[in-house]
Amino acid sequence: MSVFQHIEFDSHEHLAFCHDKETGLKAIIAIHNTNLGPSLGGCRMWPYASDDEALNDVLRLSKGMTYKAAMADLNQGGGKAVIIGDPRKIKTTELMRAMGRFVESLGGKYISAEDSGMSVADLKVMAEHSSHIAGIEAKFHVFGEQADGNPAPSTAYGVFVGLRSTVEFGLNRDLKGVKVAIQGLGHVGMRLAEHLYKAGAKLYVTDIFEENITKAVAEFAAIAVKPDEIYDVDADVFAPCAMGAIVNPATIKRLKVKVIAGAANNQLATEGCGQLLKDNHILYAPDYVINAGGIIDIYHQKIPSSHDAMRAHIERISTTLVEVYERAAELNLATNIVANQIAEERFNK
Numbered sequence: 001m002s003v004f005q006h007i008e009f010d011s012h013e014h015l016a017f018c019h020d021k022e023t024g025l026k027a028i029i030a031i032h033n034t035n036l037g038p039s040l041g042g043c044r045m046w047p048y049a050s051d052d053e054a055l056n057d058v059l060r061l062s063k064g065m066t067y068k069a070a071m072a073d074l075n076q077g078g079g080k081a082v083i084i085g086d087p088r089k090i091k092t093t094e095l096m097r098a099m100g101r102f103v104e105s106l107g108g109k110y111i112s113a114e115d116s117g118m119s120v121a122d123l124k125v126m127a128e129h130s131s132h133i134a135g136i137e138a139k140f141h142v143f144g145e146q147a148d149g150n151p152a153p154s155t156a157y158g159v160f161v162g163l164r165s166t167v168e169f170g171l172n173r174d175l176k177g178v179k180v181a182i183q184g185l186g187h188v189g190m191r192l193a194e195h196l197y198k199a200g201a202k203l204y205v206t207d208i209f210e211e212n213i214t215k216a217v218a219e220f221a222a223i224a225v226k227p228d229e230i231y232d233v234d235a236d237v238f239a240p241c242a243m244g245a246i247v248n249p250a251t252i253k254r255l256k257v258k259v260i261a262g263a264a265n266n267q268l269a270t271e272g273c274g275q276l277l278k279d280n281h282i283l284y285a286p287d288y289v290i291n292a293g294g295i296i297d298i299y300h301q302k303i304p305s306s307h308d309a310m311r312a313h314i315e316r317i318s319t320t321l322v323e324v325y326e327r328a329a330e331l332n333l334a335t336n337i338v339a340n341q342i343a344e345e346r347f348n349k
């Protein structure tokens, strides 16, 4: 396993390989960049097939967090942690405590939050041994409701305002009558559907769970589409809110939309797909810019803030996106490339 020569290494500041003999904990904490502030990122627990696979994942994810934080205007850098192992088989309270001690040992350069395979309860155990754990108590809610720590309402609202400004920029219209095809009606997608319905959009929806579709059809007058047919809908906007890599040469060929704006992480199968979208005159809202509402939420929970300040910060996603689109038009570049450029200017200055 090479580390400094690793293709994803990209000037990481700090990599910690953590091993606790007593509990069997094996973890890697990666801190990509702290120029803008301490690194923040989720701790993922996953049955990686090899140490190499875990290293690859943590390097890629922590770098992504630096870009996301910079574009979300946070005084925060990028980091991530991975625990190697199947959470259903090896997760114990003692293992979580050991992980908490490793996070603490970095002295606040890395702040840990929830990710796949981890729960708020696990983070609370980690917090017994570290003061650098985020997302375990919530004070603010994007609409002033009782905060429960779930960032999905903030993510969905950020995607909604971002989608609206993307439609204004790309199609020169508001959302009334705009046709949006939503892939995935989970925590984020269902809330996005509600915002869009209230704004007068016409919805086409899909999910692999029938009950989610039934709800959207009943409550938001949506038209149900089979999972594989969502790419073919004659809509204006495609909103991916399920899984990654769904924007690829095969789906781009099928898409009839003029805008892609959704919550899913890593929507582009490769960076080159951004150029392919541009060539096909599809305006792409870079995923880590439009879906930053959740990280903005987590950030506000740990600073002196308010419901309104948090909501106003999430609303700035739309101005950031317009900055990306204007520069992309001026330089004749794909929007994903321009988003990377702007993020790099922000965290390298």
Ligand code: NAD
Pocket (backbone or CB within 6 Å): 151, 152, 153, 155, 183, 184, 185, 186, 187, 188, 189, 206, 207, 208, 209, 212, 227, 241, 242, 243, 244, 263, 264, 265, 291, 292, 294
């Ligand atoms: P979720 O698991 O609650 O929802 C995903 C939904 O997609 C589920 O209803 C699932 O049934 C559906 N789905 C899965 N495969 C599908 C398929 N092939 N076709 C159609 N539907 C399918 O997840 P979420 O929290 O709503 O997040 C959605 C996406 O947004 C994910 O990619 C996530 O990484 C990303 N994201 C979420 C947040 C957040 O705050 N929750 C923040 C940033 C990014």
